[in-house]
Amino acid sequence: MIFFAANLKFINSCNVTIDINSEAYFFQPVNWLRLINVNSMELEGAMSDAILAQKFLDFLQSQNIDELNKIISNNFKMIWPGNIQFTELEDFYVWGAGRFQSVKNIYEKIDAVDVDGGTAVYLMGWIEGVFSNGVEFQDVRFIDRVLIVGGRVEELLVWSDLAEEKTK
Numbered sequence: 001m002i003f004f005a006a007n008l009k010f011i012n013s014c015n016v017t018i019d020i021n022s023e024a025y026f027f028q029p030v031n032w033l034r035l036i037n038v039n040s041m042e043l044e045g046a047m048s049d050a051i052l053a054q055k056f057l058d059f060l061q062s063q064n065i066d067e068l069n070k071i072i073s074n075n076f077k078m079i080w081p082g083n084i085q086f087t088e089l090e091d092f093y094v095w096g097a098g099r100f101q102s103v104k105n106i107y108e109k110i111d112a113v114d115v116d117g118g119t120a121v122y123l124m125g126w127i128e129g130v131f132s133n134g135v136e137f138q139d140v141r142f143i144d145r146v147l148i149v150g151g152r153v154e155e156l157l158v159w160s161d162l163a164e165e166k167t168k
Contacts (some may be wrong), residue, residue: 050112053146055119056153057105065089073152080158103129105142118149127160137165 002040015028034069068089078086096103108125122145128138141142146153 008148047152049119049148050110050121052148052151053112053123053144054107054110056146056156057123057144059157061103061105063093065156071153073149075155076152077154078156078158081160081163096163097132099132101130101132101134103127105144115147118147118154121146121148127162142164 016082017025044130053086056068056071059071072089075104076087078092080086084095086095104127105123106125106126106128109122111122113120113122122143124143126138127140127142128136142158142162144159145155145157147155
């Protein structure tokens with residue numbers, strides 16, 4: 001694990017690294033390490049898919065349905081703990097409103113892996129927020145797997161310790 005300045009939280013050994021705080025950066029290993037601002041260039045493959053996955057989750061958190069509709073596929077689905085499934089964003093937001101006042105992902109690590117037909121992007125970290133009853137929570141582990149096919153988000157699988165937090 002390599003740290004660079006205050007902006008960069010982690011660097012994956014493969015070449016897919018996202019700045020967790022604001023700007024997106026990665027190190028490209030070509031005889032030396034170079035810091036590249038990916039917001040100012042066209043990208044292909046796993047790197048662009050990793051950025052798309054993070055933007056998807058950011059849009060999901062901010063309930064930006066217009067932007068979400070631009071990047072999800074016609075076959076889009078989400079599967080949450082307890083095998084709760086959604087194919088429509090509006091249904092997801094109705095369900096979430098009954099559970100949370102607010103939720104924020106704090107990314108610790110992002111990995112992108114080529115899979116049959118696309119890229120699986122794993123976003124790992126911590127969740128903080130407020131349950132619908134006003135009880136705050138923080139430092140709850142999560143892993144989101146975002147499947148990117150043809151430049152669009154096809155599937156979101158979510159794992160978290162949130163159920164454990166609710167029982168405290």
